[in-house]
Amino acid sequence: MAMGGDQIMWKYEKTTQYPINIKRKDLRLAKYLVTQYGGSNGELAAAFRYLNQRYTMPDEKGRALLTDIGTEELAHVEMISTMIYQLMKGASIEELKKAGLDAHYAEHGYGLYPTDANGVPFTVAYFATTGDFMADLSEDMAAEQKARAVYENLIDLTDDPDVIDVLLYLRQREIVHFTRFSELYHEYRKKYKIKNA
Numbered sequence: 001m002a003m004g005g006d007q008i009m010w011k012y013e014k015t016t017q018y019p020i021n022i023k024r025k026d027l028r029l030a031k032y033l034v035t036q037y038g039g040s041n042g043e044l045a046a047a048f049r050y051l052n053q054r055y056t057m058p059d060e061k062g063r064a065l066l067t068d069i070g071t072e073e074l075a076h077v078e079m080i081s082t083m084i085y086q087l088m089k090g091a092s093i094e095e096l097k098k099a100g101l102d103a104h105y106a107e108h109g110y111g112l113y114p115t116d117a118n119g120v121p122f123t124v125a126y127f128a129t130t131g132d133f134m135a136d137l138s139e140d141m142a143a144e145q146k147a148r149a150v151y152e153n154l155i156d157l158t159d160d161p162d163v164i165d166v167l168l169y170l171r172q173r174e175i176v177h178f179t180r181f182s183e184l185y186h187e188y189r190k191k192y193k194i195k196n197a
């Protein structure tokens with residue numbers, strides 16, 4: 001969000017954070033990749049987790065970090081959605097049925113819907129907010145590690161270089177986020193003389 005004169009303007013760059021050009025249709029992979037959209041370790045859960053927890057960080061640095069990472073995760077939601085759309089582009093009903101996406105088609109047609117790879121719908125139970133900044137940061141560090149691990153599992157399930165390239169980028173961002181959360185966690189431990197975390 002940016003201020004423009006007297007008006008409050010929404011600033012959105014009309015491009016994905018990293019370029020996505022998948023040329024090969026792969027419904028099987030689309031079915032698995034959806035977990036990074038609506039699964040427990042996915043990008044939607046990450047975005048909501050950090051944007052919720054930011055209010056009880058004890059200082060401006062913590063609130064800013066959770067806002068930065070939370071909004072970046074929303075950009076990753078957009079990237080995952082784009083990838084799924086490209087992987088499914090032009091699929092026939094027959095192809096959807098063969099890939100086990102007929103139930104998805106029955107409910108959502110060619111639309112996206114946040115579920116995990118097993119079809120379990122997104123739920124806010126995937127993240128917690130305790131109001132205790134050390135507990136919440138511990139969750140955030142674990143969440144980033146789990147998201148990294150799921151990206152690695154997904155990389156194992158494809159041989160398409162156009163897909164692997166983007167998954168490697170997203171995996172790297174999870175490592176950067178983990179490092180940032182970890183630095184803040186240790187800084188707070190010292191700054192607030194926390195003995196029990």
Ligand SMILES: [Fe+2]
Binds near residue numbers: 046144147174
């Ligand atoms: Fe992340």
